[in-house]
Amino acid sequence: MNLEQIKNLAEEVIKLHDGKHYDLLQEISLSSPPEDNEDTITEEMYIEMCDDITQDQGLLSRIEFIDILKRKGSHLTLWKVSYSATDDEVFWGIGFDDETLKVKDVHVNW
Numbered sequence: 001m002n003l004e005q006i007k008n009l010a011e012e013v014i015k016l017h018d019g020k021h022y023d024l025l026q027e028i029s030l031s032s033p034p035e036d037n038e039d040t041i042t043e044e045m046y047i048e049m050c051d052d053i054t055q056d057q058g059l060l061s062r063i064e065f066i067d068i069l070k071r072k073g074s075h076l077t078l079w080k081v082s083y084s085a086t087d088d089e090v091f092w093g094i095g096f097d098d099e100t101l102k103v104k105d106v107h108v109n110w
Helices: 003-015 022-027 034-039 043-057
Strands: 060-071 074-083 089-097 103-109
Touching: 003 060, 003 074, 003 089, 003 103, 022 043
Parallel strands: none
Antiparallel strands: 060 074, 074 089, 089 103
16 A cells, blocks of 8 residues: 555545535545445535535645554544634544545544
């Protein structure tokens, strides 16, 4: 597994949260199992999430890598992200499946 590739992909995932790239994010993400259907992000939810980020934080201005945590069958990348409308830093955690290198989970906290 190439950790640099995972870092590049994670950074791209953060940049794709602009409300315009739902289909691309779907392509690079693992599908939710049928029993977790309520956890599936719809295009409407994605656009709403991106609008919330823009309204609360502004436009993306800086992405800083923190670390990668090894987990059973995956890696979790940790990021500190800054936006134009606030001095607060936003935490992003993006998990990748080791076998497929697809996005397994995304955590954002501001």
